[in-house]
Amino acid sequence: MSKQHLFDRSEPEFLRIEGGVVTEHVHGVDDLKPRHDRQQGHGVEQEQPSPSQVAIICIQCGAGVIAGQHDNGYHCYACGGDYHLRNCPQCTRLVHIHGSLYGRKVQCLTCRRTSSWRRWERNSVRAGAVASQIALPQAEVADPDRRILGGVTIAAAGVPPLAPGIGCKLEFAARHILVYSLMTTGSYEVVQTVQYESVDFVQISGSGATTITTDAGLIGGGFGVKGAVEGILAASVINALTRRTTTTIEAIVYLKAGPSEVLLNTSTFTPAVLQVMLAPSFTRIEQARTGNNPASSFGGSP
Structure with a gap:
């Protein structure tokens, strides 16, 4: 397999799931333990990779991240993200899965198929394998300020x-x-x-973050007091079941x-x-x- 540049057709996919529904792309990790590598960029000091470490690129912000060669996830000090490194069980595409999705069903945005976390777990990818596909010198990849x-x-x-x-x-x-x-x-x-x-x-x-809440928009009604009360209650239940909050x-x-x-x-x-x-x-x-x-x-x- 040829090495990738930072962006090409095989750029990793990412997604965010809210309430079991894919709402937008994000990125993702496995080993969620905080790393103690010191970063040298914006307010933090980062060491160059040791022989047992590699430098990879945070899929969320682009900063250089130091990870163990055998780690199948990473933590980014620049944006604070934790990510699992996995290949899609269906199409084998590399996916950076956000740590908040751990244990959940995740849809690959390349093949559009959803797999259980157990299947994703069986397809973990080591950071060393990810680093080997980046067509940049490791010292340059490690740049925490990119x-x-x-x-x-x-x-x-x-x-x-x-x-x-x-x-x-x-x-x-x-x-x-x-x-x-x-x-x-x-x-x-x-x-x-x-x-x-x-x-x-x-x-x-x-405009920053905008939160919108939507529902079925039903208003209860009926004949007489009893009918009105029953209608209002029914509408409230339906609205509650269909209510969805999204943030853009x-x-x-x-x-x-x-x-x-x-x-x-x-x-x-x-x-x-x-x-x-x-x-x-x-x-x-x-x-x-x-x-x-x-x-x-x-x-x-x-």
Whole structure:
């Protein structure tokens, strides 16, 4: 099997289940014990992988994570996520399953089939196997300050073929920003590399988290007092049974670098959380614009 780049057709799937229903993509883990590796990025210090460890990439935020070669899960210090590493029992696709889904039935978003947790458990994947498929040096993969944001393009200029409605990902790497576009082939490809010193600004806005509760909307009624009471009770029961609460997240990321501009709608983190999550990226931009060397430990060649 050939090694993957950060994004290609075999990019891991992820999902969130609420009340047994898949509501949106997420990511996932197995060994949920807190790891004690020290991280060096935004406020934490991370060591390079030892011979018994490997570096992999958090599917939720893109940060480098250190895990034991034989671990079948990981904890990300950057976003706080715990994930199980599994192959789909049906289509064998690698899936990062969020720790909150432990023990539950999970649907693979590739083959659309649902499997019991017992079947997922029999298809665990070791972190070493995941690391072997990443086509980057381990020292670069281990970068705890890398961030990857995915979403849908709202508007774009100077970054063809990005256009409204096209999938887009921004990778805030050690020395530059990689702009990915979803191609007609179904894979993501780098369409532009933005050097940090050329960034004019990165702005974050959006409505944040919005919670909506819906039900059947029935109003009870009937003839006479008894009929009205019975109708109201029946309507209340039906409304309670059909009531569903969903939370959606809207965060807008506006990247401008000279003639290149991207307006991205992402639903992974709220604007407030995203502002903190991208703090290492803001630091790298500032360092590059002031002539300092950003991320000397993880940058590769300038």
